[in-house]
Amino acid sequence: MTASTPPGKSLRPRLRADAARNRAQVLAAARTAFRELGTAAPLDEIARRAGVNIATLYRRFPDRDALIAQVVLDGFAVVLDAARTAAQTARTDPLGALETFMLSLVDNRETLVLPLIGGPVTNDPQARDLQRQIAAALEEVLSAARARGAVRPDVAAVDLITTAALVCRPLPHLPQQQAATLVTRHVGIFLDGLRPNTTRQLPTAPTHEEVAVHLAPGPPEEAPPSAASDR
Amino acid sequence: MTASTPPGKSLRPRLRADAARNRAQVLAAARTAFRELGTAAPLDEIARRAGVNIATLYRRFPDRDALIAQVVLDGFAVVLDAARTAAQTARTDPLGALETFMLSLVDNRETLVLPLIGGPVTNDPQARDLQRQIAAALEEVLSAARARGAVRPDVAAVDLITTAALVCRPLPHLPQQQAATLVTRHVGIFLDGLRPNTTRQLPTAPTHEEVAVHLAPGPPEEAPPSAASDR
Structure with missing residues (x-):
């Protein structure tokens, strides 16, 4: 491995350690910046926060859309991991599995820059695919x-997703421990509300697809994302 | 009543119609600005949005803290009204009373600029007093x-307050009707979770006072909050 690795398509499979570190730093800075400043966060501000040159940022992410897409995909990947873990343990203790799912997302919320918790929407078709897999894993939990x-x-997967979104946004001004206790209580009460023999009649849930279309507007042929364009 | 009403402390009891209108416009603009830009929102921007002269704003609110305090107090007053209505109807249908309480806050969330939903903290002792009254009314509902x-x-009043805070923050990107349906379902499931014969053990709740101290830090001599010190 030399210092003269050429930039371009073939770079990624053999990212050097410092390049991988740069990439992670840019993604971490982008997560924070998108949360704080929205999708319009200046890329040079993101580079500054990441401690890298703006040219380095562009070498990893050709444009803003590519960076947004990766941050959102990373977030969905965290949720999918948690949902799959829940699906594995749901057979023996479904409510426990859902509790672990919700609280692990709360614990990892700094890595979740997702549409429903205030993050950007991306056109990336992979996002829609991850959302489908998340919904499928949660439906598996509910089936069990x-x-x-x-x-x-x-109750439907969309209720679990809504609840995860509500509890992942921090309660402002409260000390972290106190906010965590209150959210844990909220999740506990919500989970007890999932038991059968209910008293409240719920309005009809929107389908997963009805919700998802607003959170990942679809494949390129429907709405060409600039993320896919070379620069 | 003349056109030459002098400004100052004695103005309020004899506000003319246009002065009252100006005041309401300033408060409405401040609500939006504080929600969007935080407590540091420029006062001239608030005056501009309200369609009034900056001098008019200062005539109604001598400084930023006075404006913040009034916006927050108005928000707590809306919550207190809803909590008292719930207390009145709790004897016959307590869960129904709580459902109406939660959903009426969601419906009125544009008027709620409160610490737990992202609004500013104020030093105003009236805020602390309103919080106490809200907690008392909700405890009355729970007693019934x-x-x-x-x-x-x-379950404690603080759980109802936490839940109201979670559901009052809009789910981003979703059409309003869809978000409202999902929140109504969430509230319905939460309320069913309040029934007895529970399965989840909840961590010990912080007391109302433990929470409230972070949301209305009391008179300035006790603990000047940094949130109010940005002018």
């Missing part, structure tokens, strides 16, 4: 729970 | 509910 008679029949 | 065996013993 229904098979045990452990949850109300009218 | 407990007397009917309608709620779990371990």
